[in-house]
Amino acid sequence: MTYLSRYSRIALFVLRYRRAGVLRGLPGHRRGAELADERLPQRLVEDLERLGPAFIKLGQALSCRPDLVRAPFLAALTRIQDRVEPIDVADVRGVIARELGAPPEQLFRFFDPVPLAAGSLAQVHAVVLPDGMDAVVKVQRPGIAQRIRSDLDALERLALTAQRHTEVGRRYGFVPWIAELRRSLLNELDFMAEASHLDTFRRQLEGYRGLYIPAPFFDFTSSRVLAMARVHGHKLGAPPGGVPQPPRAELAGELLSAYVDQVFVHGLIHADPHPGNLVLTDDGRLGLLDFGMVTSLSPAMRNDLLRLMLAAADGDGDGVADIGERLCVVLPEMDRAAYRRAVCNAVLRYAGASDQSRLEEGRLLLSLTRIGADNGLRPPAELSLLGRALLNLEPALARLADGLPTREMMRARLLEVVAAQLLRPVSQARGGALLLEAQRYSINAPGQLGRFVEILADNRLRVRLDGLEESHLIENLQKIANRIAAGLITAALLIAGALIARLAPAGSGYGYLAGAMFALAGIIGFGLVVNALRRDRAPPDDGDPGR
Structure with a gap:
């Protein structure tokens, strides 16, 4: 497919859903209005899946944006899936040979030609390393990087057009959002980066004995091939034979604490902790998979988010509003009063929730994202990604041990983080x-x-001194100086007259001099008072007769 035909197909897709009311604020959307066709959300998901990996990732990114996407479409986008045919094993062998310098049969003691899993970006095969260790290799689909870059170029052009010519494009910042999607997707295509993430998370979470993160093997890894230890067990979302598993409260507690540490201590977050990416291992641990989608938080943002969560737990809506505004880009049309009102209501609902087994922090962050966008703020992408990650964490915790007081556990761990930071x-x-x-x-x-x-x-x-006019300032200073001088002269005349009247001999004529001094002092003092009263009551003359 040529670039022009691909671009035309993407443009037709955008035009098809432009007036369907998918995005809040675009034509076709009215607050509280029902969908014209209830099948539209599912059709959107199917069209995104047909358009390929870049649009599947776009759909997943949109599922993290309640500020941008209407609720019916948001619910459908959370179910978007990779529906792809496996790569031909000959192509897999070709990629491995080009990247690692030899075909898999020469590199590994065993290579299974039947894939364990196939996705839109890569395919996974079981291997045995030369030292006998069980491992898997994740092999990137041939040509997928070029196709994704081409699709992202088309999306960037459409985003630039929307941001230039529509109010909703300017408000939500389509261009930086697509730029963030590009960064995230290209990072997922770099398997060396994913191997580094695996290594980093293993070090940061090594204190959690119940969690298992597979070790990468850098000798068999490149930008398009990733080798890591094989995790033996079953997916948390698919127990063997459909038989319910016994509660694992300790594992749930470790998983929750590990995510608090990721967000507020290390600033590097596994952004997709849904049950399909979690494995109950044969030795009773919980394995974490798929470290391609990772979000990082700056120290300043981590501290702001920590203060925000503690303020929310305390029911301090004003504090949450202040921190939320600081995290966002303030647009000229911001309605601060409406924003603070809505934030306070959301915080009251969060603090007053009675079900302690629901992890409401994710919903709160997504609500704050939507409230900010509704009232003239542009929330950072990290806020919605973190909200979606915490929301995905809730069903995983429920499958490990349903009914746990996860909110209380979250608050206790947050306080431990604060104490550790103060004493560190x-x-x-x-x-x-x-x-x-x-x-x-x-x-x-x-x-x-x-x-x-x-x-x-x-x-x-x-x-x-800004805000003061120099000529007026000097004039006022001169007035003050003149009044002080006149006051001093008056005081001197009064004191001198009093001394002369007291000490001068009777009949010497000095009494007349003293009387003259009293009279002169009285005249100067009276004039000073009259002048002060008259000028101080007069309106200021700013030299503008038109005002």
Whole structure:
């Protein structure tokens, strides 16, 4: 398929659903209105699946945007699936040979030509490493990277058109959102990055003995081939024979605590923890799979999110609104009063929820995303991704041990994180950075102090006051100085007259001088009072007769 025909197909897809009311704020959407056709959400999902991997990922990304997508379509998008035929084994062998330098039969002691799983981006085969260890290789579909880049180019052009010519495109920031989708998808296509994620998560979560993350094998890994340890067990969402499994409260607690640590301690989050990506291993542990979709949070955002969650747990709607506004981009049309009202209502519902087994934090974050977008804020992509991850975590926890007080467990772990951060000593790296910063100031300070002294010595120090007009300021200062001088003269005349009247001999004539001083002081004092009253009551003359 040529680029032009592919672009035309994508454009037709966009036009088909433009007026279907999929996106909030586009033509066809009215708040509270029913769908014209109840089959539209499922048709949208089927069309996205037919368009291929980039659009499947687009649908998954849209399922994390309650601020952008209407509820019926949102529910359908959460069920979007990869429906693809397996890659021919000859193509798999070709990719492995090009990437690793030899066909799989020479690299591995055993290579199973029958795939364990096939997805839109890659296919997984069982292998045995030369040292006898069971492993799997994840092999990227031939040509998929080029096709995804081409589709993303088309989406970026459409997003740019929408952002330039529609209000909803400007409000929701279609261009940066598609740019974030591009970054995420291209990162998923880089299997070396996924291997690094596996290695990082293994180190960060090594304290959780009940969790298992497969080790990557870098000697058999490239940007298009990933080798990792095989996880023996069954998917959490598919127990063997459909027989319900016994409750595993301890595993559920470790999984929840591990996710709190990912978000608020390490800032690197496995963004897709649905039951299909979790495996109950044969040795009783919980294995985590698929580290292609990973979200990172900056230290500042982690701290803001931690404060937000604690404020929400305390029912502090105003505090949540303040933090939420700080996290978002404020648009010119923001309605701050309506935003704060809606946030306070959402926080009250969250804090007052009676079912302690439901992990409401994900719903709260998604609600805050929607409320912000409705009232002139552009929420960060991380907020909705984190909300969706926590929402996906809820059914996994329920399948491990239904009825656990997960909300109370979440709050307790948040407080533990706060305590650990307060008591945590400064790391060597952080201490070194602080020392280097202090050294920089100590080196620069003498020169800066010397320049300041030179400015003082040369009488070049200037103080700038914004909001004051210089001519009015000088005029007022002159008035004050004149009044002080007149007051001092009046006081001097009164004191001098009093001394002369007291000390001068009777009949010497100095009494007349004292009387003259009293009279002059009275005249000056009276004039000073009258002048002050008259000028202070007069309206200011700003020189503009038209005002």
